[in-house]
Amino acid sequence: MALTGVLKLAILAVSLAASAPAFAEEAAPRLSDSEFARAKQIYFDRCAGCHGTLRKGATGPNLEPEKTRVIPVESLAIVLAEGTAGGMPPWKGILSNEEMELVSRYLHLDPPLPPEWSMDQVRESWKLVVPVDKRPKSPPKRNWQNYFGVIQRDVGKVSVIDGDTKEVLSTLDTGFAVHILRTSASGRYMYSIGRDGKATMIDLWMDPPGIAAEIKTGIDARSIDTSKYKGELGDFTDTYAVVGNYWPPHYVIMKGDTLEPLKIVSTRGYTYDTNEFHPEPRVASIVSSHNAPEFVLNIKETGVVLLVDYSKLDAGTVTETKINAERFLHDGGWDSTKRYFLVAANMRNKVAAIDTLERKLAALIETGNKPHPGRGANWTDPEYGPVWATPHMGEPMVAVIGTDPEGHPEHAWKVVRKIPVAGNGLFIKTHPKSDNIWVDNILSKDAEVAQTLTVISKSDIGAEPINLRLSDWGKLVHMEYNRAGDEVWVSVWERRAR
């Protein structure tokens, strides 16, 4: 195959300011208050993402005391140090031996109930750094629609880079462990959300780009988006922003241009299949519909997809369509028509296709070992018509799914191709103007493979993909096209300062 377009790679280093404070306190049979507080914090920072704050399990297994107490503390500490074949990373070298032992002892105790975070706290945290009328009235002279945002996760910063000149325009403090960045419907604002629940709004019209507002919507969060619908029911471009939280399990709707909080809605509820109450159903990901005044929220533990209609929020009404999908929903994206939303239930090895028009599950598709699409990638397959694809955390394979039940009913919601790639990975990316499909191999245990991207050709889809090793350090992840579609940017992920 041939790589089409002009390919330039900007390799960006993401560094971790190493901080491993000495833990000197003598190990005791029970945890002292200070040990408990420290273990709780380490668990929250390192473990809760997969196992849940209440330890009920999700991407990782249940770690409630009835499960953990049958395993000696020493054995738990070894598991922490070495990682597991199931996908838990080894923590030795990142946590100290004392920290791992502390967490292991903590796991024998009942998980503490984290505090609530209601409107009073949300409002208290809100900072309108630059009011709307103090912001620029016109865009900067730069090609701001080709700006790139880059998260430096472990130092809690976001940089904005001019995609034309490659200048770093701003590096902004955005909070602990920023998880994602999203651009507003108009493109003017960039929103980040961190694992500390802090949302930050960056105004790209400021010169240089700067923080316009920030707010802490909870104690742990992973997703943010803004309203994108414009049509018969109104123009909601940038009107609302929404953050989905891990803890407390809720979502917060804010004004899009100021982050002023308007409404909190709980996600606590029952699992879709067994109808058991779950105290911690986390909002795993959010996308915003162009076809309806709705956000699409994926609730991990209950396996429910919520279509949240914000069109009557002014009148005090929110409508939530709860669609049964599959447990452990994680990330996903639209098909090419934006009628169907495809979301990975990664611990069930499935992708759920949600029909947002008929408002129901269209299909559950078995794809492979732990699909992780990011937002997936859409193109028109020469044989199968419109398709959407996802890589996998658990195997080196891209699953290609037919998404056109009207034009290609025989292929709809079936895996029509399984394309082998170099390693297990997290993201896939393409651009309508590009013939290339980019896939990372970041989860490969082979360091060189993790430094390699796999490139698939849309027009020559049956051909052997090309593997490009583009770095001799770190791991490659997060491919992003520029606006023109003739350039791909990639992050080099490195856990330690280089």
Add this chain to the structure above:
Amino acid sequence: MALTGVLKLAILAVSLAASAPAFAEEAAPRLSDSEFARAKQIYFDRCAGCHGTLRKGATGPNLEPEKTRVIPVESLAIVLAEGTAGGMPPWKGILSNEEMELVSRYLHLDPPLPPEWSMDQVRESWKLVVPVDKRPKSPPKRNWQNYFGVIQRDVGKVSVIDGDTKEVLSTLDTGFAVHILRTSASGRYMYSIGRDGKATMIDLWMDPPGIAAEIKTGIDARSIDTSKYKGELGDFTDTYAVVGNYWPPHYVIMKGDTLEPLKIVSTRGYTYDTNEFHPEPRVASIVSSHNAPEFVLNIKETGVVLLVDYSKLDAGTVTETKINAERFLHDGGWDSTKRYFLVAANMRNKVAAIDTLERKLAALIETGNKPHPGRGANWTDPEYGPVWATPHMGEPMVAVIGTDPEGHPEHAWKVVRKIPVAGNGLFIKTHPKSDNIWVDNILSKDAEVAQTLTVISKSDIGAEPINLRLSDWGKLVHMEYNRAGDEVWVSVWERRAR
């Protein structure tokens, strides 16, 4: 005024099998396990209805330890014994002194968290007593559409009476403290719901009427209804039943003809106004829409009205429109067009009018001291057009509200009349074929007034209402018209066996 129609009164005695077991255990500074269990049960049976299982307050004030501990146990016991001016009944004579002291001590302790009640328990409790194909294929020869159901609350029984012949056809065991009875859309089934969360389905085509199915949907419940919509979106007559629970705070949707449980949805969430998380938002009342495939659920603590769309339940989808109304929603009913639903927020002295077409709050109307409409009463006022009315728990007055924003916009959502009645009361009732509006005075402290019904004439609405003392014992409540509209039945409520 003249009483029109033939008026016959059937006075039905409701008796309480007195049970006041001796409480002999010596009072201790702290509660023993058995004392705690007993106090918890008394609190649950007698106090939780108004104060909440978690004691956060609703119809009655908050009773969490930070509020109660500043009051000595002895003083609390006196309040329990004597009742309050705010509306708490005196418990002396109903609870023993020892029981009141026990509850007072219990109120100084942290409220225990009641257990969950998930699908496993719900399903386990389900008894299909008579399968659908074993039930009668045709109605009995009696005039079954004029059957009356009468709750004997404190003995946990429901009687079915032939309205034509006045014969008691069946007396059925329905569970602890049955709260309401509802008839299915077709009229064939009668459903009861008890304070133990037990729903019972009575088949009126059986001869005599008998129990067809039962299920325990939770630990405490207050409301039940069935789907009534028939139209373009399908025929849902009797298709689904729904129970609204106090604990756990959720609703359960079942098959209408068998009570087979299908879906549990949590109501735990945030208050509509302050956006604070509330662990116990109780489903206070439910009505079923004829205009849309929806149940209307009133959530007391959060002040939210839910429109629950059941039309896609088969596909695993439930849509919940959350309408901000007012705190402490209790009971309510439709306007004459069934577009607007009027619900009392009784501790806020208001009625909320919900526009179920526009899906928002139409108005909040200040009516008087603690409105309690039951389902209210509709008629056409000679001066103000279509109106809806509610009596009050806190004052002897019926508030009449204009409900016709199109035909009578100047009167819409305003109190157009305040009609004085004999005493404070709970219910109001009329019939399209009757000129009479019946109001009870059951909350009057004057025993003779509580034995009196007030009758208002629709055609001579400005005239002095007529007061009819119809019993020389007990208290009068629950007026029900017969099918023809020419007869009213009334219950005599007596807490002790006569």
